[in-house]
Amino acid sequence: MTATADTTALEFGKARVRKEDARLITGRSRYTDAITPPGTLHVAVVRSPLAHARITSIDTTEAKRAPGVHGVYTVSDLGADEVGMPCAWPITPDQKAPQRPVLAKDTVHFAGEGVAVVVARSAAEAKDAAELVEVDYDPLDPVLDMEAALGEGATLVHPDLGTNESATWVFDSGEAGTGGSVADAIAAAEADPDQVVVRRRFRQQRLVPAFMEPRSCVVDPTGEQMVIYSATQVPHILRTMTTVTLGIPESKLRVIAPDVGGGFGGKIGVLPEEMMTVLLAQKLGRPVKWTETRSESMLTAHHGRDQIQDLTITAKKDGTITGLDVRLLADMGAYLGLVGPGVPVLGAFMFNAIYKVPAYRFQTTNVFTTKTLTDAYRGAGRPEATFGIERIIDELAVELGREPLELREQNWIKHEEFPFTTVCGLTYDSGNYEQATARAKELFDYDALRREQAERRERGDQVQLGIGISTFTEMCGLAPSRVLGSLAYGAGGWEAASIRMLATGKVEVITGASAHGQGHETAFSQIVADKLGVPFEDVEILHGDTASSPKGLDTYGSRSLVVGGIAITMAADKVIEKAKKIAAHLLEADEADIEFSAGQFSVRGTDKGKAIQEIAFAAFMAHDYPEGMEPSLDSDAVYDPENFSFPHGTHLAAMEVDTETGRVNLRHYVCVDDIGNVVNPLIAEGQVHGGLAQGIAQALFEEANYDDQGTLVSGTFVDYTLPSAADLPSFTTEIVSTPATSNPLGVKGVGEAGTIASTPAIVNGVLDAVRHLGVADIQMPTTSQRVWRAIQEAKGRSTQETPVDTHSPGAGLGSIDPNNPQGEVQ
Amino acid sequence: MAEVRVTVDGVNYADEVEPRMLLVQYLRERLGKTGTLIGCDTSNCGACTVHLNGQSVKSCSVLAVQADGGEVLTIEGLARDGELHPVQKAFNECHGLQCGYCTPGMIMAAVDLLGDNPDPDEGEVREGIEGNLCRCTGYQNIVRSVQRAAQMMKPGASAPTETPAPVAGD
Numbered sequence: 001m002t003a004t005a006d007t008t009a010l011e012f013g014k015a016r017v018r019k020e021d022a023r024l025i026t027g028r029s030r031y032t033d034a035i036t037p038p039g040t041l042h043v044a045v046v047r048s049p050l051a052h053a054r055i056t057s058i059d060t061t062e063a064k065r066a067p068g069v070h071g072v073y074t075v076s077d078l079g080a081d082e083v084g085m086p087c088a089w090p091i092t093p094d095q096k097a098p099q100r101p102v103l104a105k106d107t108v109h110f111a112g113e114g115v116a117v118v119v120a121r122s123a124a125e126a127k128d129a130a131e132l133v134e135v136d137y138d139p140l141d142p143v144l145d146m147e148a149a150l151g152e153g154a155t156l157v158h159p160d161l162g163t164n165e166s167a168t169w170v171f172d173s174g175e176a177g178t179g180g181s182v183a184d185a186i187a188a189a190e191a192d193p194d195q196v197v198v199r200r201r202f203r204q205q206r207l208v209p210a211f212m213e214p215r216s217c218v219v220d221p222t223g224e225q226m227v228i229y230s231a232t233q234v235p236h237i238l239r240t241m242t243t244v245t246l247g248i249p250e251s252k253l254r255v256i257a258p259d260v261g262g263g264f265g266g267k268i269g270v271l272p273e274e275m276m277t278v279l280l281a282q283k284l285g286r287p288v289k290w291t292e293t294r295s296e297s298m299l300t301a302h303h304g305r306d307q308i309q310d311l312t313i314t315a316k317k318d319g320t321i322t323g324l325d326v327r328l329l330a331d332m333g334a335y336l337g338l339v340g341p342g343v344p345v346l347g348a349f350m351f352n353a354i355y356k357v358p359a360y361r362f363q364t365t366n367v368f369t370t371k372t373l374t375d376a377y378r379g380a381g382r383p384e385a386t387f388g389i390e391r392i393i394d395e396l397a398v399e400l401g402r403e404p405l406e407l408r409e410q411n412w413i414k415h416e417e418f419p420f421t422t423v424c425g426l427t428y429d430s431g432n433y434e435q436a437t438a439r440a441k442e443l444f445d446y447d448a449l450r451r452e453q454a455e456r457r458e459r460g461d462q463v464q465l466g467i468g469i470s471t472f473t474e475m476c477g478l479a480p481s482r483v484l485g486s487l488a489y490g491a492g493g494w495e496a497a498s499i500r501m502l503a504t505g506k507v508e509v510i511t512g513a514s515a516h517g518q519g520h521e522t523a524f525s526q527i528v529a530d531k532l533g534v535p536f537e538d539v540e541i542l543h544g545d546t547a548s549s550p551k552g553l554d555t556y557g558s559r560s561l562v563v564g565g566i567a568i569t570m571a572a573d574k575v576i577e578k579a580k581k582i583a584a585h586l587l588e589a590d591e592a593d594i595e596f597s598a599g600q601f602s603v604r605g606t607d608k609g610k611a612i613q614e615i616a617f618a619a620f621m622a623h624d625y626p627e628g629m630e631p632s633l634d635s636d637a638v639y640d641p642e643n644f645s646f647p648h649g650t651h652l653a654a655m656e657v658d659t660e661t662g663r664v665n666l667r668h669y670v671c672v673d674d675i676g677n678v679v680n681p682l683i684a685e686g687q688v689h690g691g692l693a694q695g696i697a698q699a700l701f702e703e704a705n706y707d708d709q710g711t712l713v714s715g716t717f718v719d720y721t722l723p724s725a726a727d728l729p730s731f732t733t734e735i736v737s738t739p740a741t742s743n744p745l746g747v748k749g750v751g752e753a754g755t756i757a758s759t760p761a762i763v764n765g766v767l768d769a770v771r772h773l774g775v776a777d778i779q780m781p782t783t784s785q786r787v788w789r790a791i792q793e794a795k796g797r798s799t800q801e802t803p804v805d806t807h808s809p810g811a812g813l814g815s816i817d818p819n820n821p822q823g824e825v826q
Numbered sequence: 827m828a829e830v831r832v833t834v835d836g837v838n839y840a841d842e843v844e845p846r847m848l849l850v851q852y853l854r855e856r857l858g859k860t861g862t863l864i865g866c867d868t869s870n871c872g873a874c875t876v877h878l879n880g881q882s883v884k885s886c887s888v889l890a891v892q893a894d895g896g897e898v899l900t901i902e903g904l905a906r907d908g909e910l911h912p913v914q915k916a917f918n919e920c921h922g923l924q925c926g927y928c929t930p931g932m933i934m935a936a937v938d939l940l941g942d943n944p945d946p947d948e949g950e951v952r953e954g955i956e957g958n959l960c961r962c963t964g965y966q967n968i969v970r971s972v973q974r975a976a977q978m979m980k981p982g983a984s985a986p987t988e989t990p991a992p993v994a995g996d
Contacts, residue, residue: 017918017919017921018918018921020926021917021918021923021926022918023926024923024926024929025901025910025914025917025918025923025926025929025930025933026861026901026902026904026905026910026914027859027860027861027862027900027901027902027930028861028902029860029861029863029926029930030860031860031863031927033854033860033864034854034860122855123855124844124847124851210961211925211927211961212865212871212873212925212927212928212959212960212961212962213863213865213925213927214864214865259925259926260925261863261925261926261927262924262925262927262961262962264961293867294865294866294867294868294871295867516925517924517925517926517962518924519924682921683921685921685967686921686924686962686963686967689963689964689965689966689967690924690961690962690963690964691964692964693963693964693965694961694964716866716867716868716870717866717868717870717871717959718868718870722870722959722961724952724955724956724957724958724959724965725951725952725953725955725956725958725960725965725968725969726952726953726956728952728964728965728966730948730966730969731964731966754964
């Protein structure tokens, strides 16, 4: 034993391959649909093909006669007329929140909403019988365009609310006392020839989270606790919300999230289908399974993004930013999701990003339409904010004739200025934007690419080069409970952990964070192995089952390590504290003389010592332990962070655009992210890669399109263009570490970083390639068609309008058509 | 009902099935081979990829009866005698999976790809697994995994554990 720890022996920082892989690469996986208790009945949901319609009749006679059918039910048949799905985030006291039913009762409010449900012996029989349910509808006008929905005389999604506006939430730094008045800043800039005012409208299109595992729920009512298996990110929240929604005592419910095939925010909801399956299992007294098809998932699982952003930035002609005003319209869809209304609010504190903005105002107006509801999708509010600010900083650079990276540097918080309290009142604990940017420029060979760009522009090459820049920071590690309380969020942000020291020296760690691909089992094992000085292999991580892990707030918002990991660290400290007392007792030494290092308790200045495993065994035997203490090392901890964490990074994209065809090619992508200390670089890098792919896909490929009748036309993987391996290059990623000072591990969270920064980097790059042709903006996704159209229009040529029912990304109503900016509802 | 006789992961089965039953449904619902997964309804995602007579197929696009008389290899039969296939090993070593849902199909597609092209460059790997979608990894580590497996499977490096059945025309 040496006093100085041998850093090579530490698990923290080691690129361990994942322990959870063994079952996943051999098909020993256990996703929800693989769970079929004996006697399981299967569910098929009859869904509305119309976006907005009154239900005039539902005839279930034929379906009930079909082979294998145990029952066909409407919402009334289930006794669920009064059941409403929970929304946990009333962002304002007067937020309008229509009841979302388990199945539509009188009116359907989006295409795909459930109308009736069939239960049968097999999934195939249930689907066959679902085809036999006759539903008559009286169509109503769909509500598709947010601005039109707020206009006079608009069709109302929920007439009893008297409006399509759910809520308007405002933050004003002048009123909050955290900065100046942006109205004053804009007025001053308009009156001052030495200042500029730049106004832009950006569009965040609708996206489908598109986790690979379709959602599924199996409810087993046999036994004393009803067991709910669900493909969910939030088993603990699901348990509590099932009680809130259906009144079943929480103690009578056990929720298990087994292997879960991705989520990205898309599995954060509490679903009508889950509640329906619980009700059916209760009613029938048998296990019941619901597994959606991919099309059902695209139609009815919540979507992400969908905002119209109006930004105004003011600056002195020397480049100093003086004010930022943000006005959003956010499409909630037909109902409010579990945290949907708060998604734009999560962006409210991030539009100022890494910059010193003296005056800031943010306003979001949340709007109902007859579309699928929106809720969290990777980044949730923060990608939208980062897109807005990084796009308009480029616009400001153009306006001022400045190099865009230099303009950013002029305005960002310098590394020596941390901790820094922003215009929103958040305190960024640490960061070094200079370091990340310098490294990114070096890896990218920024200056050489700028030279190449100039040469190609001068030659008039058909394929032009653009350089896209995005910096970002995010508030993650959701979240300090008191802050969430001040925002009227319906839960805290703590996380729980327990450590059990088994008799044989092995360790069980129980976490309330519920993994669905992140690698918790490996990363948490590394932390515990170091803390307790036990082998990595001796640590078992238990999660995702309320019977073994009764307390937790689950996985979202890059919180598992930053909140859950700290809870585990604190529980380990308590184990050591208890073990130290037993060690002192057994070694006949004063507790103050006991040192703990690398799994060994020793008496200072002697060679006497005992391993933690020996202490665990002694506690188990309990033949000889100190008076006044319980014979156990097991410990619990709950960690409630005092601040968010603030990862940041600089992302650079080399974009090539064919000016004749509009084709866009991502040639090279470099990002340098500062995520604080890194537990496992292999896992961290994987998170960055995946995040980049999703953010890039928003910029280039993906869009959930509705036609003028409110039908989702990108409702399969044929139409919704998820990128394949052939659509993406390899990325150059690097991690630098300015440790967080807000938690004992110095970690910041990495799950959302890649997604947040990459979207604006790509779009800024595409525009940089064609801006000299007169193009000032291109809506996402920047498909060939859109890029080509923008170039033609910049040249003064007319282009044919795209039919709104075109089944291709970027063609439909999801975005503002430049020919018809008010949308389709006239 | 139609009869299907098929060998799956080395075990012979004879079953009566509905003619419309898909191979993937047969594997999951009748044989309990739930390691093969379903990710879409349109044969885009490739999560259900297995080998039929030595070639990768999307088992959602094959009827169970079409496998009659054939030999099916799923992810559950890929490791031999407890020894992982090099592609499985490489996916673990290169962090080629996160949630794991695309993984069985991705691995089966990669094994087939390496059968056709034992030493693919990055572009060939990307084209070769284009029919398998992953939402977690951004594909970079999957590409690395496939190329690492190719190195491991080179003659002299280590013997491939799977011997594909002969295919007509080979």
